[in-house]
Amino acid sequence: MSPEVISVLVLAALFVVATVRNVHLGAAALAASWLVGTLVFGVDVETVVAGFPAGLFLTLVGVTYLFAFAEKAGAISAIVYAAVRLVGGRISLIPWVMFVVTALITSVGALTPAAAAIVGPIAMGLAKRHKIHPVLMGMAVIQGASAGSFSPMGVYGVVINTIVAKHDLPSDPALLFGVSFAFILATVAVAFLAFGGLALVRADRRTDAGHAPVLDRPTVDAKLVWSLVAIVALGVEAFVFQHDVGFVALLLVVVLSAIFSKTAQGAVSNVCWPTALLVCGVVTYVNLLQSQGVVDWLGSSVAAIGAPLLAALLILFIAAVVSALASTTGILGALVPLAVPFLMTGEVWAIGLVAALAVSASVVDCSPFSTNGALMVAYTEERERDNAYRQFLRWGAALVVVAPVASWGVLVVVPSL
Structure with missing residues (x-):
């Protein structure tokens, strides 16, 4: 063997x-x-x-530590208060607002983990406060980050379009963005239906959602203000200066803890250490397989299959499975080049298969073993975290099967008829 x-x-x-x-x-x-x-x-x-993902470990620890401090300081409650006021009290709109905000951030070049790390704690704070299902809110953030990343300026879009152009394959960056966005938006819509979205709509109607609900206005003091300043600074550092999110978060929380030592008591215990061990352990193993050429071996073996449509479907399954356990950017960078000889035969629509690869590799980021999925699990309220982990796992497993089949059928099979 x-x-x-x-x-x-x-x-x-x-x-x-x-x-x-x-x-x-x-x-x-x-x-x-x-x-x-x-x-x-x-x-x-x-x-x-x-192969140990030190950057991911730092992101999980640093960001959850900073937001644990911010929660104790009342900053998260202040953000929740402002967000609910912004949507006029329509709780059912909050997940969609989070989706759009995260997509806008990544569409201009921010990394998806950075966007999820900043928006995730705020979104999950809203979910906790207003009894929105954590998987629904997590899906909104995760899929929003992925959807925006396929823009011509987004990270995924740049990776794919560069590879396609390098090999003189047919390309259409706008079509890639539009198709990927539509598929990803559909997954959020399904999650909205599956995890209580319609109940939120009905509740909005019953409570005359045109007026914001009565909320407890947070007490504004120094620790709350400086916690908000730290969150803004983290966003600026991540999205403008592209500094490491984990290190910046750790620096900020250390400074805040030194100034407001009483508030800092117990914050470090809210760092999600089990989730960090879980995700980093699985990613270490998958990175070992990638470094030893196992992923390349899988892709090459599939590409050698004589039946074009079957080979295309298997490539999409490999993209979905590996991406659910590792870096989406990495798998796109690995499988798109591996598929190039297959694409150059002209036996399938090249743009369609590339778009299907993009969809299959990205929508599975809700897996708790993917960076963004792990962040959402970590940000979920502690008493619901185990249940959220299992549901994110089931949802990710379902998308590993559904996304390749659906994108293959629409973008590969139909154009080949």
Whole structure:
């Protein structure tokens, strides 16, 4: 049995064991990374450790720490108050506002994890306050970040359009953006229906939503003001200066804690350490597979299949599965070039397959093993976090199947008829 096959089977086994036994998946994945790396691939420990997503760990810890402090300082409540007033009390509109805001941020070039890291805590604070389902709110933020990223200035759009242009393939950046946005918007609409959106609409009508509900106005003091300043500074640093979100958040919360030491008590305990271990463990294992060429092997094996439409569908499934466990930008950067020889044959519509790849790789970011999905789980109210994790996992698993099939049918099969 080849090392590639063994490593894929081990990954599947990790999920099975963690599901049926009381084993922490992140810890199991880290242990498996060492065993598979050293025994199967024959690499040293340094190579295994190199796959640990330090940036993701810092983002999870730094941002959740900063917003834990901001919550204790009353800043999150102030933002919630302002947001509800902004939509005139129509609670059902809040998830859509979060979707649009996040999409606008990423459409001008901000990284999706940075946008999710800033908007996520505010959105989840609104969800907690107004009893909006956390999966609905999380989907709005995650999918908004992905939708905006396919604009010609967005990160995903730049990656795909650059690769396509390099290989002289037919391209249409506006069409890629429009198609991806439409598919992603549809997933949010489904989530809205599945997680209580219609009940929110009915509640708005019953309470005369044209007027904002009575809310407790937060007490404005120094710690609240400086917490808001820190959140704004984090956004400016992330979106304008492109500095590391995790490090900037840690710096800001350390300064705030030094000034307002009483407020800082207990904030660090609200950092979502189990989620950080879970996600970083799984990503370390997947990064090991990528570094050892397992993803390239999968893509090449599929591209060699004689039936064009079947090969296209399998490529989309690989994009969805791997992206649900790792970097969307990375998988787009890996699979689009791998699909180039297949695309150049002209047997399928190149623009359609590229767009389908974009959709399949991005909508699964709601998986709790993806950066944005992990952030939403981390920001969910603690007593609901385990349930939210399971629901994000189920939703992500469903999209791993549905997104490739739907995008394949609409963008690959129909144009080929």
